[in-house]
Amino acid sequence: MQALSLENIHFGYKSGDEPALDIGRLEIGSGERVALIGPSGAGKSTLLKLIDGRLRNWSGKAVVLGETISSRRTPGRTFSRKIGFVFQEFALIERQTVFENVRNGRLGHLSTARSVFGRLTPEDYKQILTAIEETGLQELMHRRADELSGGQRQRVAIARCLAQQPGMILADEPISNLDPVRAREILDLLVKVCELRQATLIITTHQPMLVRTYVDRIIALSEGSVILDEESSPASAAQVMAVYEEMADPLAAHNKPASV
Ligand SMILES: Nc1ncnc2c1ncn2[C@@H]1O[C@H](COP(=O)(O)OP(=O)(O)O)[C@@H](O)[C@H]1O
Numbered sequence: 451m452q453a454l455s456l457e458n459i460h461f462g463y464k465s466g467d468e469p470a471l472d473i474g475r476l477e478i479g480s481g482e483r484v485a486l487i488g489p490s491g492a493g494k495s496t497l498l499k500l501i502d503g504r505l506r507n508w509s510g511k512a513v514v515l516g517e518t519i520s521s522r523r524t525p526g527r528t529f530s531r532k533i534g535f536v537f538q539e540f541a542l543i544e545r546q547t548v549f550e551n552v553r554n555g556r557l558g559h560l561s562t563a564r565s566v567f568g569r570l571t572p573e574d575y576k577q578i579l580t581a582i583e584e585t586g587l588q589e590l591m592h593r594r595a596d597e598l599s600g601g602q603r604q605r606v607a608i609a610r611c612l613a614q615q616p617g618m619i620l621a622d623e624p625i626s627n628l629d630p631v632r633a634r635e636i637l638d639l640l641v642k643v644c645e646l647r648q649a650t651l652i653i654t655t656h657q658p659m660l661v662r663t664y665v666d667r668i669i670a671l672s673e674g675s676v677i678l679d680e681e682s683s684p685a686s687a688a689q690v691m692a693v694y695e696e697m698a699d700p701l702a703a704h705n706k707p708a709s710v
């Protein structure tokens with residue numbers, strides 16, 4: 451089964467500009483783990499926005515977790531809660547505790563009346579506590595978000611998204627603000643929780659060599675288009691790295707001395 455299927459996607463932020471997305475066909479299988487790589491401005495975040503239904507006025511066909519995404523309307527809550535999002539800058543509520551931040555991920559499951567009064571069902575509690583346990587945050591549950599380190603904050607963000615019981619996790623540069631050891635911990639965790647929950651993972655990053663062992667597949671984007679789509683391997687990661695260097699700074703790549 452496909453988790454994602456895109457066909458003839460075109461999108462530009464301003465008409466007349468170069469398209470921010472121009473993708474003929476892209477399919478991602480259920481449970482697959484994919485790294486989406488490309489320089490700043492390649493369209494990675496825009497593509498994630500389209501996948502979770504926040505992008506307007508694009509053309510083409512997009513089916514995500516069995517639902518056809520509309521370019522005109524924000525999707526309903528039943529769809530939105532199936533897509534978990536993890537951001538580079540964590541996006542936690544600073545003054546809330548770890549528990550409260552993780553609980554926020556559960557709000558999409560509450561009826562409007564319940565979410566206004568913050569009433570949780572036993573099932574909500576169970577999902578929140580399971581998410582906290584899976585991410586190893588039990589000891590920190592009552593600490594405020596602004597007291598935590600970067601790695602811990604990203605674990606809270608992952609727990610918040612697990613509380614949604616997502617079928618797909620979109621992680622937009624989740625390791626860019628972390629040191630290499632914390633970055634590996636977060637990648638390990640993302641892979642572990644996605645395997646456990648059979649969720650599809652799409653992770654954008656600038657670090658193909660680091661992420662290649664965590665993903666099944668590497669997709670490179672440039673100027674809104676897919677320029678490489680291969681099984682993850684040392685060779686494909688190196689290929690992306692080389693393409694990447696040229697895309698990032700063609701002159702530097704071109705003028706590099708043949709040998710040093
Ligand atoms: N809100 C926006 N308004 C106008 N242009 C945007 C906006 N967001 C992104 N862009 C442009 O769209 C292109 C793709 O951006 P983005 O998806 O953020 O790339 P990436 O995540 O790969 O860095 C870039 O040229 C960027 O400048």
Ligand SMILES: [Mg+2]
Pocket residue numbers: 494495496622
């Ligand atoms: Mg981005």
